[in-house]
Amino acid sequence: MDPGSIDAIARLARLDLDDDAKQRVQAELDAILETFRTLADVDVEGVPPLFHVGDPVGRPREDEPFDGASRDEILRNAPATRDGCYEVPRVLE
Amino acid sequence: MSGAAYESVIGLEVHVQLATRTKLFCGCLNVYGADANTNVCSVCTGQPGALPVLNGFALELAVRAGLALGCAIASRTKFDRKNYFYPDLPKGYQISQLERPVNGEGSLRFVNEAGEERVVRIARAHLEEDAGKTMHPDGDRSSLVDLNRAGIPLLEIVSAPDLRTPQEAYRYLTELKRRLRYARVSECDMEKGSLRCDANVSIRPAGATELGTRTEIKNLNSFRNVERALAHEIERQTAVVEEGGSVVQETRTWREDEERTETLRSKEEAEDYRYFPDPDLPEFELEEERVDAIRAALPEMPDVKRARYVGSLGIPEATADVLTADRDAAEWFDACVAALPDGGDAKGVANAVTGVVLALANDQGVSIADLRLTPERLVEVVGLVDDGTISRQAARKVIAELDAGDEAPAEVVERLGLAQVSDEDALGATVDEVIAAQEKVVEDYRGGNENALNALVGGVMKATKGKANPQLARELLIRRLGGAGG
Numbered sequence: 001m002d003p004g005s006i007d008a009i010a011r012l013a014r015l016d017l018d019d020d021a022k023q024r025v026q027a028e029l030d031a032i033l034e035t036f037r038t039l040a041d042v043d044v045e046g047v048p049p050l051f052h053v054g055d056p057v058g059r060p061r062e063d064e065p066f067d068g069a070s071r072d073e074i075l076r077n078a079p080a081t082r083d084g085c086y087e088v089p090r091v092l093e
Numbered sequence: 094m095s096g097a098a099y100e101s102v103i104g105l106e107v108h109v110q111l112a113t114r115t116k117l118f119c120g121c122l123n124v125y126g127a128d129a130n131t132n133v134c135s136v137c138t139g140q141p142g143a144l145p146v147l148n149g150f151a152l153e154l155a156v157r158a159g160l161a162l163g164c165a166i167a168s169r170t171k172f173d174r175k176n177y178f179y180p181d182l183p184k185g186y187q188i189s190q191l192e193r194p195v196n197g198e199g200s201l202r203f204v205n206e207a208g209e210e211r212v213v214r215i216a217r218a219h220l221e222e223d224a225g226k227t228m229h230p231d232g233d234r235s236s237l238v239d240l241n242r243a244g245i246p247l248l249e250i251v252s253a254p255d256l257r258t259p260q261e262a263y264r265y266l267t268e269l270k271r272r273l274r275y276a277r278v279s280e281c282d283m284e285k286g287s288l289r290c291d292a293n294v295s296i297r298p299a300g301a302t303e304l305g306t307r308t309e310i311k312n313l314n315s316f317r318n319v320e321r322a323l324a325h326e327i328e329r330q331t332a333v334v335e336e337g338g339s340v341v342q343e344t345r346t347w348r349e350d351e352e353r354t355e356t357l358r359s360k361e362e363a364e365d366y367r368y369f370p371d372p373d374l375p376e377f378e379l380e381e382e383r384v385d386a387i388r389a390a391l392p393e394m395p396d397v398k399r400a401r402y403v404g405s406l407g408i409p410e411a412t413a414d415v416l417t418a419d420r421d422a423a424e425w426f427d428a429c430v431a432a433l434p435d436g437g438d439a440k441g442v443a444n445a446v447t448g449v450v451l452a453l454a455n456d457q458g459v460s461i462a463d464l465r466l467t468p469e470r471l472v473e474v475v476g477l478v479d480d481g482t483i484s485r486q487a488a489r490k491v492i493a494e495l496d497a498g499d500e501a502p503a504e505v506v507e508r509l510g511l512a513q514v515s516d517e518d519a520l521g522a523t524v525d526e527v528i529a530a531q532e533k534v535v536e537d538y539r540g541g542n543e544n545a546l547n548a549l550v551g552g553v554m555k556a557t558k559g560k561a562n563p564q565l566a567r568e569l570l571i572r573r574l575g576g577a578g579g
Contacts, residue, residue: 012365014178051171051370058375060149063113066120068134074240075130077140084129085228085237088180092229092236 001029099296099334101327102304103256105319107269108247109279110223110287111154117222117246118145118188125285129239137222137244139183144373147172151246153387154278155195155220156379158248160388161276162215162269164199171376172220175366180238181225189249191368194219195379201252202396203268206260213265214253223247242286248278254293254304259323266290266316271395275420283315290319295340296330305330306340310354312347322347326354398423406430406439415447421462422451428468434476441475449492466496473502481562487511513562517569520553520561524569527552538574546570 006026010017017025071084080087113123119136135143152170159166171193174186196218205211225243229236250269256262270281270288281288295307310326313319330340345354393401395417402413417423429442446461450471454461474491477483483491483506494505506512514520528535531552538545546567553566 008365012176012367052372052375055375057169057378058147060147060152060377061120063115063148063150064120065115065122066134068119068121068132069138071128071130071133074133074135074138080235082235082237084131085239086130086180087235088227088238090229090234090236091180091227 001026001033098299099331100257100299100301101259101294101296101323101330102254102307103259103262103323104254104293105252105256105262105265106291106293107250107252107266108223108289109158109250109273109281111151111246111248112277112279113148113151113154113246115148116244117148117151117220118244121244123245124241125287127241129237130241132241133243137183138240139185145188145371147374147377148246151220152195152377152379154246155218155248156384156387157276157391158250158273158278159196159199159218160384160391161272161278161394162196162199162201162218162250164196164215164218166379166384167193167195167197168381169193169376169378170195170220172371172374173368174371175221175368177364177366179224179227180236181227181240181243183225183240183243187222187224188371188374189221189368190219192370193376201265201268201272203264205264206258211255211261211264213255213261216251216253218248218250221247221249254295259320259327262292262323263316263320266319268395271418275392275395277420289313290316292319292323292326294323294326294330296327296334306342308340308342308354309344310347311344311357314349318347318349321352322354325352329354392420392424395420395423402443406443408440408443412440412443412447415451416443419461421460422446425450425461425468429472432469432472437472438475438479441479442472445471445475445488445492449489453493453496464496465498466492470495470502477502477506481513481515481565482506483511484513484559484563486559487513510560512560514557514560515562515565517565520557520565521569523553523556523561524566524573527556528570528573535574 003022003026006017006022006029010022010025075081075084075086078086110123115121116123116132116137119134121132121134121137124132136145156166170190172188173191175189175191176186178185194217196215198217199215200212201215202210202212223242223245225238225240227236227238252265256265273279273281279287283289290313292310292313293307294310295305297303297305308326308330310322313322326345333340341359343359344357346357347354399410399413399417402408402416403410408416415422416426426443426446429446430439433439433442450464450466451461453466454464457464471492474483474488474495477491478485478488487506490509490511491502491505494500494509495502500508514523527549531549534545534548534552538549549570550563550567553561553570554563
């Protein structure tokens with residue numbers, strides 16, 4: 001995997017990696033890709049894709065309300081709150 | 094500018110919130126306007142370990158919409174994760190559908206601004222969850238996030254790039270909204286955000302088959318703004334090309350106050366969403382019998398209704414358009430037609446519905462379906478007009494009274510003394526009095542002034558306190574004064 005791809009993936013994942021970390025990650029990703037290349041070589045002609053190993057077909061629920069969480073419970077884990085909202089660094093100029 | 098040198102190519106992405114009681118993957122309420130973060134739970138706020146469970150009714154509404162748009166319905170559908178970071182997306186991904194959307198290709202038929210029938214292909218219509226709402230208070234260093242909207246079921250309806258003018262885009266949206274409202278899939282209220290639209294547009298030399306570089310316009314908050322933003326963007330792209338430049342692929346935002354579009358982000362910053370199948374959700378089957386049952390429960394669609402009204406009921410096209418604009422109005426009218434006696438006056442009933450009943454509902458701020466007035470009663474009132482018992486004017490009063498109480502039409506006519514004098518002998522005496530009293534006007538009429546006759550009819554109406562049958566009064570006057578205009 002080339003350094004440009006590592007930079008792109010790091011940016012997408014909002015990770016700020018130093019050069020050492022980039023090299024380490026590059027080696028790890030190369031190994032992962034190698035494993036997937038092995039999988040990709042397997043002949044699956046005529047085999048339907050499998051997305052889940054559990055129940056193949058889901059059972060939807062009824063459109064019935066349940067008691068969710070209270071606002072206080074939910075906001076308790078937030079680093080900052082204001083006016084009943086999550087407060088985050090400004091995302092619009 | 095050489096108007097015919099370029100043609101524009103437009104595709105629309107429309108998001109509608111589905112009219113469920115609860116969210117797509119949890120039982121939190123799907124409502125508009127609640128206090129911030131009061132309809133939230135561990136699932137829709139993305140708490141660790143919380144798992145989504147699909148709302149079956151949302152799936153049904155998605156199928157209903159697909160059927161209303163003539164889409165191929167998938168026999169199996171599945172969900173994928175669309176990954177990006179934004180504060181209103183608590184999980185860091187949106188559950189959406191990439192590979193196996195509920196609805197595949199379909200089409201929407203409408204009449205464009207030139208009166209031509211157009212068929213625009215629908216590429217797909219898939220289910221996904223809405224994001225939360227981020228607010229940016231003025232002059233503040235923070236943004237505030239409300240997750241009530243996070244997890245509300247959305248259907249994203251993607252058109253093929255088949256639209257050619259901003260006006261066509263407007264008409265496509267109008268017809269799409271009408272169909273979705275008929276199918277009771279969504280309220281499609283842009284002001285409340287239950288319908289949102291992004292537009293993709295490019296230009297190319299007229300007659301070319303290759304697509305030009307497109308831009309995407311966001312922040313469109315009304316159908317009119319979609320139309321206006323597209324017109325401005327087409328003008329901008331045309332100017333760029335005519336000056337020898339080339340259009341840059343980017344996302345632009347519509348500045349309504351300044352009537353222009355401006356760059357939001359360029360292609361280099363375009364997201365890479367890294368879709369993959371959501372391991373938390375299995376596939377879902379849409380059995381043929383179930384889809385057939387949903388199809389069978391769909392109402393008659395507006396274009397079919399309109400054709401029936403015009404073709405077999407003889408209703409004028411403009412009236413048929415008003416009747417079919419809204420499903421409640423059309424079904425109320427259908428109930429009237431069902432109550433009509435054989436050979437009854439469908440056209441008169443249609444005029445009463447569009448001219449009086451809809452205004453009555455509008456004044457009260459309610460749906461026509463919620464009026465106290467019933468279709469059966471309206472048919473009776475129209476019958477009273479047709480047999481000359483009451484005038485059209487009086488019918489308005491009767492209709493309003495019927496909606497305010499539980500009387501029968503004949504009782505209202507009796508109580509308010511609205512019955513017309515249609516008896517020739519009774520009216521004849523009044524006509525003679527008016528002729529005797531208004532010599533000057535009679536002279537004018539005999540001198541060839543047609544309008545003078547109206548004044549005389551008015552005199553008869555006044556003398557009878559509006560109860561005279563104006564048609565009969567006119568006939569009696571003409572008969573006595575010797576022919577029209579002397």
